[in-house]
Amino acid sequence: MSKKLFLSGNEAIAFGAKLSRPHVIAAYPITPQTVVVEKLAEMVSSGSLNAHYLHVESEHSALSAMMGASAIGARTFTATSSQGLVYMAECLHYASGGRFPIVMMNANRSLALPWSIYGDQRDSLSLLDSGWIQVYAEDAQESLDLVIQAYRIAEDIRVLTPVMINLDGFALTHTYEPVIIPDQEEVDAFLPPYANPNIMDLQHPRNLGFSSTPKDNMEFKYQQHAAVLCAKDVISDVDAAYGKRFGRRYGGLVSNYRTEDAECVLVTLGSVAGTVRAVVDEMRKEGKAAGLCRLRYMRPFPEAEIAALSATNRAIGVLEKDISFGYEGAVYTNVNSALLKAGHASPVLNFIGGLGGRSITREDIRSIFEDLLAAERQRAIDPVRFVNLGVAAHGR
């Protein structure tokens, strides 16, 4: 029987990992991910989770250990955040290029300098091109469900690509919510044991991680690209299969709210979507047709779903906790590209907020929607706007 517990996002991730029966876990603790690895260590120590828990000296080593374990057929789990994620950046490319279906949780946290332990999305978004599937959870229940789904997606023979599950640091990792814990037998039926034709053992020795000359190297990269594109269908199928078995569906690559007849749509990702949804309802009561598109996956990118948002006289905003210094937010670049390819002619604005852990309030989101509703008349204004900057952006 499934049961309901009061869990933080971090704890929900640990329960999701436990239910997925990983053989090997290696992780280095870092705020705000620490509770994930503490919980898993407790589970292994008490015997409630039968896994090898490796103590490693760094995040670089944690992900390296995952690759070795994955190569011999182990299901692997790791978790990190911020500086830890960028410290393992070298291994991220190795893991995706090596086609190791590792599942990793990342607690989205600001990058130094200035040093900060608080949340934003610059860590994972700066690694959008590392070849990993990237998904952003909104709440603790989705976090747990995503771990189980991530293994089925990553290990699918058409995909064989690692998955990074992102949770907003503190806002999601440390917030407690009621979470339904699925029954282990149901999870076992949903998630078959890990199998992969590349698995190495003493009877089947393999050369792994070999080099390749310019004559063949590009084909391997093409293969990775094709696999991540293929993951779109797999994600959609897994979402449907999960919904059928556990009664919770999330909508695949995106999750839309009141977008059909919207005059303006705000595209965002992560836990702030909950606040945006509440503001959409408030605005609707006032007769203002606002809508929300929550990006769940950034890779593969939901190009068709974003293109489908395009409508005549519909302003679209992108709210993200990220900035690519000197240009615009990475999420905006991706969304805007999909919209322009679809021939979208109305304004598309970029709202940069929440950097270094600053709150994004209902009032902030309300003013974003007001900007979007006025955008058609104010086309000349800079499309990249900082939300709730504490001081005037210009002047002495």
Next chain:
Amino acid sequence: MIKPKIQRYKQPRTISEYPVGPSFQAGHLVFTNSNYRTFKPIIDITLCVGCLACYATCPDGALFRRGKKVSIDYDFCKGCGICASECKAKAIAMKKEEPGRNE
């Protein structure tokens, strides 16, 4: 001796003929690899005592057992000289390769 044979490299014609990522059965050799050798180990088999120190320490597996003694696979020997250095019987000498060998 268990030693993989050189096999002809078959250029894949479709993307599905490539392995999924850089992973393939071990020991699938498609070319020899030794043409940058500067020094070549020469075994004086009359001095070899069959202790296998060279066999055990060759980083490339280029030494192989022949009866109770050893021999060298020059297709894969890189000429590092570890075998000569490890040989207590001084049965291995390093001889400079002829210039132009690889041209």
